[in-house]
Amino acid sequence: MVKYSEARLDRIFSALSDRTRRGMLSRLSGKALSVSELAAPLKMSLPAAMKHLAVLSDAGLVKRHKTxxxxxxxxxxxxxxxxxxxxxRYQRFWSASFDRLAAHLENELWPPPPPSNRASPSSAASPRHRRKSTPRGRKPST
Incomplete structure (x- = not known):
């Protein structure tokens, strides 16, 4: 099992929990941007945007470079x-749980048919009755 740093995971998930920060990361996925370019479309002040960047930097999701x-x-x-x-890890847990649930429900709702030599158990229970055919053509009027 892989050992995770709880504090680091907390910082990562905390940084990703905010819509503004996720938007910043999305904009940075294509190329590097200056702080002012990154903050321009946001409806907040530059210092507020810089606080969001500080959270992203603390989580290690954003690297800053000053020129x-x-x-x-x-x-x-x-x-x-x-x-x-x-x-x-949790996705595998839930997938396995849902697979077990599906298998259980399939066996519960549609149990496998009992082994039989006949083609269909219903064919023995209800024999076919042949209907008499009517003569072709018009029916005589009475």
Missing amino acids: GRIVSCALDAAPMQQANEWLE
């Missing part, structure tokens, strides 16, 4: 892999 006065941000998706591995 002169411009601070560029880039996505670092490696911590998301750790979170994904943690989630996959």
